[in-house]
Amino acid sequence: MHQIASDQHMKELATSLRQFVEENFLFGVPVPYSNDDSLLERSIIDSTGVLELITHLENAFHIMIDDEELVPENLDTINNMARFVARKQALACGGTTEAGGAAVEHTSFE
Amino acid sequence: MCGIAGVFQFDGRGACPEQLWAMIAQVRHRGPDAAEVLVDDPVGLAHARLSILDPANGRQPMRTSDGAIAITFNGEIFNHVELRETLRACGHRFHTRSDTEVILHAYREYGEKCVDHLNGQWAFAIWDKPRQALFLSRDRLGIHPLFTTECKGKFHFASEVKSLFVVPEVRRELDPRGLSQLFTLWTSLPPTTVFRDIEELPPGHNLLVTRNERRCCRYWQLDFTPDRRGRAVSEWSEELLALLTDATRLRMRADVPVAAYVSGGLDSAVTAALARRVAGDRLRTFSVTFDDDEFDESRFQRVVVDHLGTAHQSLCCRTADIARVFPDVVWHAEKPMLRTAPAPLFLLAKLVRETGTKVVLTGEGADEVLGGYDLFKEAKVRRFVARQPDSLTRQALFAKLYPYLPGFQSQSPAMAHAFFRAAPEDLVDPLFSHLPRWNTTSQLRRFLEPGFDATREQDTPYGWVRDALPADFAQWHPFCQAQYLETAILLPGYILSSQGDRAALAHSVEGRFPFLDHRLVEFAATMPPRLKMKGLREKHLLKQVARDLVPLQTIARSKQPYRAPDAKCFFAADWSAASHDYVDELLSPRRVRAAGVFRPDAVEHLLRKIRAGRAAGVRDNMALVGILSTQILVDQFVENFASHQRRPAGPPAVALPDSQLLRPGEAVGLPSTHAPSPGPVSFPLEEYVCEDHCLPSITGTHHAPDCQ
Numbered sequence: 001m002h003q004i005a006s007d008q009h010m011k012e013l014a015t016s017l018r019q020f021v022e023e024n025f026l027f028g029v030p031v032p033y034s035n036d037d038s039l040l041e042r043s044i045i046d047s048t049g050v051l052e053l054i055t056h057l058e059n060a061f062h063i064m065i066d067d068e069e070l071v072p073e074n075l076d077t078i079n080n081m082a083r084f085v086a087r088k089q090a091l092a093c094g095g096t097t098e099a100g101g102a103a104v105e106h107t108s109f110e
Numbered sequence: 111m112c113g114i115a116g117v118f119q120f121d122g123r124g125a126c127p128e129q130l131w132a133m134i135a136q137v138r139h140r141g142p143d144a145a146e147v148l149v150d151d152p153v154g155l156a157h158a159r160l161s162i163l164d165p166a167n168g169r170q171p172m173r174t175s176d177g178a179i180a181i182t183f184n185g186e187i188f189n190h191v192e193l194r195e196t197l198r199a200c201g202h203r204f205h206t207r208s209d210t211e212v213i214l215h216a217y218r219e220y221g222e223k224c225v226d227h228l229n230g231q232w233a234f235a236i237w238d239k240p241r242q243a244l245f246l247s248r249d250r251l252g253i254h255p256l257f258t259t260e261c262k263g264k265f266h267f268a269s270e271v272k273s274l275f276v277v278p279e280v281r282r283e284l285d286p287r288g289l290s291q292l293f294t295l296w297t298s299l300p301p302t303t304v305f306r307d308i309e310e311l312p313p314g315h316n317l318l319v320t321r322n323e324r325r326c327c328r329y330w331q332l333d334f335t336p337d338r339r340g341r342a343v344s345e346w347s348e349e350l351l352a353l354l355t356d357a358t359r360l361r362m363r364a365d366v367p368v369a370a371y372v373s374g375g376l377d378s379a380v381t382a383a384l385a386r387r388v389a390g391d392r393l394r395t396f397s398v399t400f401d402d403d404e405f406d407e408s409r410f411q412r413v414v415v416d417h418l419g420t421a422h423q424s425l426c427c428r429t430a431d432i433a434r435v436f437p438d439v440v441w442h443a444e445k446p447m448l449r450t451a452p453a454p455l456f457l458l459a460k461l462v463r464e465t466g467t468k469v470v471l472t473g474e475g476a477d478e479v480l481g482g483y484d485l486f487k488e489a490k491v492r493r494f495v496a497r498q499p500d501s502l503t504r505q506a507l508f509a510k511l512y513p514y515l516p517g518f519q520s521q522s523p524a525m526a527h528a529f530f531r532a533a534p535e536d537l538v539d540p541l542f543s544h545l546p547r548w549n550t551t552s553q554l555r556r557f558l559e560p561g562f563d564a565t566r567e568q569d570t571p572y573g574w575v576r577d578a579l580p581a582d583f584a585q586w587h588p589f590c591q592a593q594y595l596e597t598a599i600l601l602p603g604y605i606l607s608s609q610g611d612r613a614a615l616a617h618s619v620e621g622r623f624p625f626l627d628h629r630l631v632e633f634a635a636t637m638p639p640r641l642k643m644k645g646l647r648e649k650h651l652l653k654q655v656a657r658d659l660v661p662l663q664t665i666a667r668s669k670q671p672y673r674a675p676d677a678k679c680f681f682a683a684d685w686s687a688a689s690h691d692y693v694d695e696l697l698s699p700r701r702v703r704a705a706g707v708f709r710p711d712a713v714e715h716l717l718r719k720i721r722a723g724r725a726a727g728v729r730d731n732m733a734l735v736g737i738l739s740t741q742i743l744v745d746q747f748v749e750n751f752a753s754h755q756r757r758p759a760g761p762p763a764v765a766l767p768d769s770q771l772l773r774p775g776e777a778v779g780l781p782s783t784h785a786p787s788p789g790p791v792s793f794p795l796e797e798y799v800c801e802d803h804c805l806p807s808i809t810g811t812h813h814a815p816d817c818q
Binding site: 040052 | 517522529530549550553556557712714719724726727728729
C-alpha cells in the first residue's frame with residue numbers, strides 16, 4: 001500500500017537533500033540553484049559524485065536502491081530525489097519487507 | 111638539456127653579473143656540469159650546463175668568433191649533423207661538434223627563419239649585437255620552458271620562474287587569470303602563467319626584443335588538414351614506421367648513454383624497441399612501479415623488458431613517497447597541479463641520475479599524435495550517442511569507457527548517459543570533446559576567493575581557448591579537433607612540463623620524445639582519423655606498426671593511462687589525519703586565510719569530507735591536490751621565497767672581479783685566435799649549498815636559508 005508523502009515531509013526531504021548537496025558537493029560555497037535544476041547539467045555533481053549521492057540516500061533514509069532505479073528521473077534534481085525517497089519510504093512502511101530488510105545490510109553502493 | 115637566463119637592459123646601464131649568477135643559480139639542477147655568464151654591456155646571458163654533446167667544447171654562452179652573435183641555449187638539435195653539413199656547404203666554418211654552434215651559424219645564415227631548419231627541442235636566446243636585438247625561441251611543441259618578464263627598463267628571461275624571482279624588481283604574486291585557467295584546463299594558457307607579470311613564451315613562437323619593440327610571432331602551427339591523396343593503409347604504416355625509426359635514431363645522438371623509460375604501455379615499448387635497435391644490448395631501461403595494485407603496471411613492464419633484453423631497473427613508489435617529495439615536485443613544477451602523477455616520475459628521474467644516466471627516451475606524445483587518449487574515445491561515443499540519444503544500444507557504449515576506474519564502472523548506464531549527454535548546441539561547440547573534463551574541473555573554482563577567480567559571465571577560460579583556435583579549426587574532423595586541444599593545451603602545459611621537463615630536470619635528466627619529432631607530428635596530423643581510432647580501438651595504426659617491434663601482449667592489453675594515487679597520499683590509512691605536518695599546516699585555516707587564494711571555510715568542508723573517508727570522487731581528489739599544491743606554491747614563491755631560493759655560494763659572484771668579466775670580443779666556448787682571456791668562470795655543483803629548500807615554513811617564521 002503506497003503512502004502519499006505529505007507536503008511537509010517532501011519539504012523536509014528536500015531541505016535535507018539540499019543540505020547534503022551543499023555540504024558534500026558545494027563545500028558550503030553559496031551557489032544558487034533550484035530544486036528542479038539538473039545537478040549533473042549544472043556540474044554540481046560529477047559522474048563519480050552520483051555514487052556518493054546513492055550511498056547517502058541509502059544510509060540516511062534507510063532505503064535500498066535497485067540498479068534499475070539509478071536513473072536521472074530519480075536522482076538528478078533535489079525534487080526528483082525527494083519524490084523518489086518518499087516513494088521508497090512509503091513502500092518500506094507499507095510492509096514490503098524485501099526493501100526494508102535489505103536496507104540494513106546494503107549500506108554502501110561501492 | 112640545460113638552464114638558461116638573461117637580461118636586456120634598456121636603461122643604459124650594463125647588465126649586472128652578480129644578478130645573472132644569482133639567476134642561473136636557481137636552475138643549477140638543470141645543468142650541474144658547469145655554469146657560465148656572459149656580459150655584453152646591455153645584455154647578459156647565463157647558462158647552466160648538462161653536458162651531453164661535445165663535453166669539452168660545447169661550453170655556453172657561446173658566440174661567433176667575431177663576437178657579433180651570442181647564444182644561451184637549452185635543449186637539443188637532433189639534426190645538427192645534417193644541418194652542419196648544409197651550413198658548411200654555404201661556407202660556414204665550425205670549431206666544435208656541438209649543436210649550439212650549429213644554431214649560431216643557422217641564425218647567421220637564415221636569420222629568424224633558422225628555427226624552420228631545426229629538428230629538436232629548445233629554448234634559446236640569441237644576442238644579435240649588430241641589430242641590438244635579443245631573439246628568443248621555443249620549440250614547436252613546448253618541450254622546454256621559457257619565461258620572461260619586463261619591468262623598470264629591463265627585460266629578463268629564464269628557463270624557470272624562480273630565476274626571475276631573484277630580480278628584486280619582479281613582484282611575486284599569483285595571477286587570478288592563470289589560476290582560473292588552471293582550475294579549468296589543468297594548466298595556464300601561455301603567455302599567461304599563474305604568476306602576475308611573468309609570461310611564458312608559447313610553444314612554436316619566437317620573440318624579438320629590441321629597445322623599441324617586442325615582436326612575438328608564431329612560426330609553427332599544428333595543421334590537421336587531411337591528406338587527400340588517397341593513400342593505402344600500407345603506405346601510411348610504412349611511412350609511420352620510417353619516421354618513428356628515424357626520429358628515434360636522431361634522438362639517440364649523444365656523447366653519453368641514452369636510456370629509455372618503459373611504462374608497460376605500448377608507446378614506451380615502441381620507443382624502447384627502436385632504441386634497442388640503435389644501442390644494442392647496452393640499452394638501459396627504467397620503470398616506476400607502485401605498491402598499490404590499482405596503479406601498478408610492473409607485470410606489463412616485465413613483458414616488455416624480457417622481450418627486449420635490456421638492463422632494467424625499477425623504482426617502487428609508495429603512497430608515502432609521493433607526499434614526502436610533493437613540496438619538491440611543486441618547487442620544480444612552479445604551478446599548481448591537480449594530480450600527483452609528476453611525483454613518481456620525479457622519483458624515477460632521481461634513480462636514473464643516480465645510475466649516471468643523463469638522457470632518457472620516453473613514449474610521450476603518442477597518445478596525442480596518434481589518438482590514444484580515452485578522452486578521444488569518450489568524445490567519439492558522446493557524439494555517436496547524441497545522434498540517437500534514445501538508443502539504449504548506443505548508451506551501453508559508455509560502459510566501455512574508463513575500464514580501469516572502479517568508481518566509473520559502478521555507474522549505471524542511465525546516469526553515465528545523463529552525465530555525458532550532449533546538448534544539440536554542444537555538438538557544434540569547437541570544445542565539444544573537452545567539455546565534460548573541463549566542466550568537471552571548473553567546479554574547483556568554487557574554492558577560489560572571488561578575487562582569485564578571474565572569470566566573468568562572458569569572459570571564461572573557454573572563451574580564451576576559443577579565441578586562440580587556428581582559423582581553419584572548424585573545418586577539421588572532430589577527432590582532430592580533440593587532438594588539437596589536447597596537443598596545444600595539456601601536452602605542453604602539464605604532460606611535458608610538470609610531468610616531463612620539470613620532473614626530469616629536477617634531477618638533471620633530459621627527456622627525449624621520438625613521437626614528438628615535428629615531421630612525425632605533421633605527418634600524423636594529415637592521417638585519416640579512422641587510422642588513429644578504428645571503432646573504439648585506439649592508436650590503430652601504431653598497433654599495426656608495432657607488431658614487429660613489441661610483444662603481442664603489449665599490443666593486446668587494454669590501455670591503462672599512467673596515474674598515481676592522489677588524496678590518499680596525504681592522509682593516514684584511515685583518513686583520520688594528515689600524513690605530514692606540512693599538509694596540516696598549509697591547509698590550516700590560518701595559512702589558507704593568509705595566502706588569500708582559497709575560501710578557508712570551503713577548504714575546511716573538503717577536509718572534513720576527506721577525514722570522514724568520503725572523498726572518493728575524481729573532483730574531490732583534484733580539489734585536494736590542487737589546493738595543497740597551490741598553498742605550497744604560495745609558501746615557496748610568494749611568502750617565503752627568500753628561504754627557498756638557492757644562492758651561489760661564494761665564488762662566482764664574489765670572486766668575479768670586473769676585470770675578469772667577459773667583455774665583448776672575447777671568445778666564449780669557441781677556440782679563439784685572440785690572446786687567452788681569463789674566460790668564463792665555471793663552478794661545480796658542490797659550490798651551491800642549500801638543501802631541503804622545499805620544506806614549507808611550518809612555524810610561520812622563515813627558515814634561515816642554509817646557504818653559505
